[in-house]
Amino acid sequence: MMVVTVVALARSRNLFAVVVLFGAYSFLMATVLVALDAVDVAMTEAAVGAGISTVLFLGALHLCRSEEAKPAHRPLIPLALASGVGALLVYGSLGLPAFSDPTAPIHTHVAPRYLNEGPKETGVPNVVTAVLASYRGYDTFGETTVVFTAGIGVIALLRRRNKNKAEQS
Amino acid sequence: MSTLAGYFSYAVTIFLLVAGLFIIIARGNLIKKMVGLGIFQTSVYLLYIAPGKLVGGTAPIIAPGFHVYSNPLPHVLILTAIVVGVATLALGLALAVRIHEAYGSIEEDEILEQDNADAGSKERGG
Amino acid sequence: MNQQLVLRVIAKLLIPFILVFALYVQFHGDFGPGGGFQAGVTLAAAMIFYALIFGLATARRNVPDRLLEGMIAGGVLLYGGVGVAGMLLGGNFLDYFVLDADPVVGQHRGIFWVEAGVALTVSSVMLKLFYLFADRANHSGADVQNDLNRPEGGA
Incomplete structure (x- = not known):
């Protein structure tokens, strides 16, 4: 569901819709954080991401134009660059410990x-x-x-x- | 199958990060770029929080009857990161508002055009 | 937005609870989820809600800018002050063990004051940000946000 929201975010050119979608995205992120047992973080994310930053975005939108201009050229280079970075990160993540591995370094040092x-x-x-x-x-x-x-x-x-x-x- | 599930959180994180990066680079609108930065930032939250979770664990509030807790350290780091994030976001939006007042636009192309036109007229004048 | 009866009634019902919840989050943060950051943003969100419904001018009358600016600086000073107090009592900077004869009570006390400082700064900065953006809107594009500026008629 978060993935769908982000794709809609990237495609939409109406900035008002983008901001509202971003608020929804923040709430989804907060629920994910609750599922990951980070209740403090989830609380902050819900209040900040969905509440305050949405209001700030709307305030800024009111001061600027709320329609995005059509991009002049096709976004091929950014797409290539972004997928290149993504591929590198996937390669890097293969060396990371699996999800919920109690012997991972993160759980064995200061925690x-x-x-x-x-x-x-x-x-x-x-x-x-x-x-x-x-x-x-x-x-x-x-x-x-x-x-x-x-x-x-x-x-x-x-x-x-x-x-x-x-x-x- | 278990290994695939083990890497699912990384896959989501990477997708969000790539999407944020794409929005930042591809879109010329300054506010849209700010939203992209926000998505990029939340992907980093996930990157920190997800490894700290232990299946069968609970939130790191010590109580009798629980023995497995999530790692509290990433929670602390990300908690501060969120609040700093919104403060810097407001700073960025304030800059965008000022740019809009100075140039009448928040599209990167139009701002650059105006800058170039300014530079050209100055060269001709001097 | 002054004419929206439903919004006004709901806001009047909800805002006290949001404020109380923020205080609960602040002071119960030692035992449950919560702390200075969460309490700060919740407080600020409640006040922003109030300003959206009842008008910027009303909110500004209740929480004036001067007070907010004082709170922004005061929170950081409070945090730093706890650190300096630890130094004066013979410990290191931000060393809470010396704040009381019993080190555990000292820690608890230090955490309490530090969280209070964080909550002060965070809530006032967030509210101040909203004021600044909303004020800006009133000055440049006066037509849409006229309602925000109009002082409340009745109470």
């Missing part, structure tokens, strides 16, 4: 320590929260700073012109 010691050391049963805020506090701090900086950037981009306009009129 057991987080799962076994995390609740004892932090008193927080939700390991995702414990790792996010405590073990990887630096990462999260940097990430909060990125959100902060992006917010400042958008403020700088979108607000100054308003003042100019107010002065002009």
Whole structure:
């Protein structure tokens, strides 16, 4: 179903339809994430992907034209390039461990320590929260700073012109 | 058959990634490109989350009665990635809006044409 | 959108629950799924919903821009402040063990404040982004989004 949505996304030229489809796609992605036991991530994806980014897209669409121009030439080179990358990735994925393999490297390094010691050391049963805020506090701090900086950037981009306009009129 | 199922998640991930990449390269519309980037990004989420899942496991919230949990580390990384993703997406959209105000268009071809015309007139003038 | 009675009633019914749910997600994040990011985006989504139904001006009156900008910076400062507090109490930067006599309680306390900082920054940035885009729309293409700008008549 996600694949169908993405194909429709790529083909449609009406940007409004594209944005709504992208919201639906985000919800589908969130359900897939629930199936993969990533409840925290799914919650965020549903709120962010389907809620906030759709609203932002619509806001931007309102400011721009909502119909995409017809492409001037056939997209042969991008198609070839994309399938080339895809073939390379398929080749690469053959060397990866199979789905749900308990002996894969991802499950044998730091994860057991987080799962076994995390609740004892932090008193927080939700390991995702414990790792996010405590073990990887630096990462999260940097990430909060990125959100902060992006917010400042958008403020700088979108607000100054308003003042100019107010002065002009 | 089991090996085929084992690689299904990778196949979906790769298809999404390729589709996103194709949209980014092939379409000239800046907002469409942004949607392509979004799809590319979600494929990376899948790439991280899918290997962390263990069949028969549960979400990584420690509770009595469960012994197998999914790997919490990719969840943390992707959680932050989603929020950073929407922040940067907003920045990109803001840039697109500004470009639309400056050029009256968000199509790459038209913007490049205008740029070329500007450069040509400047050369003739100087 | 001021005339849409159904939308207004449903929004009035739903928004308090969304807000309460966001707080639940924030403070129960230690025990169930949730945390600062999820709570932040849920809060912001609730406010965006409110602004869409009742008008941008009404939302701006309730959550003014100045407050939002303060929250954007305040969240990051709170997060950094927890780190510095750990340093002042003799640990490393972002070291929560020293925040209380009992290291586990210290960890819990550190996580709580850090998540609060994250939620502050994320929710205010998201809402501010929406304000900026919507405000922009009001200034350039005034015809379609006129409704958004009109202040609420009754309550």
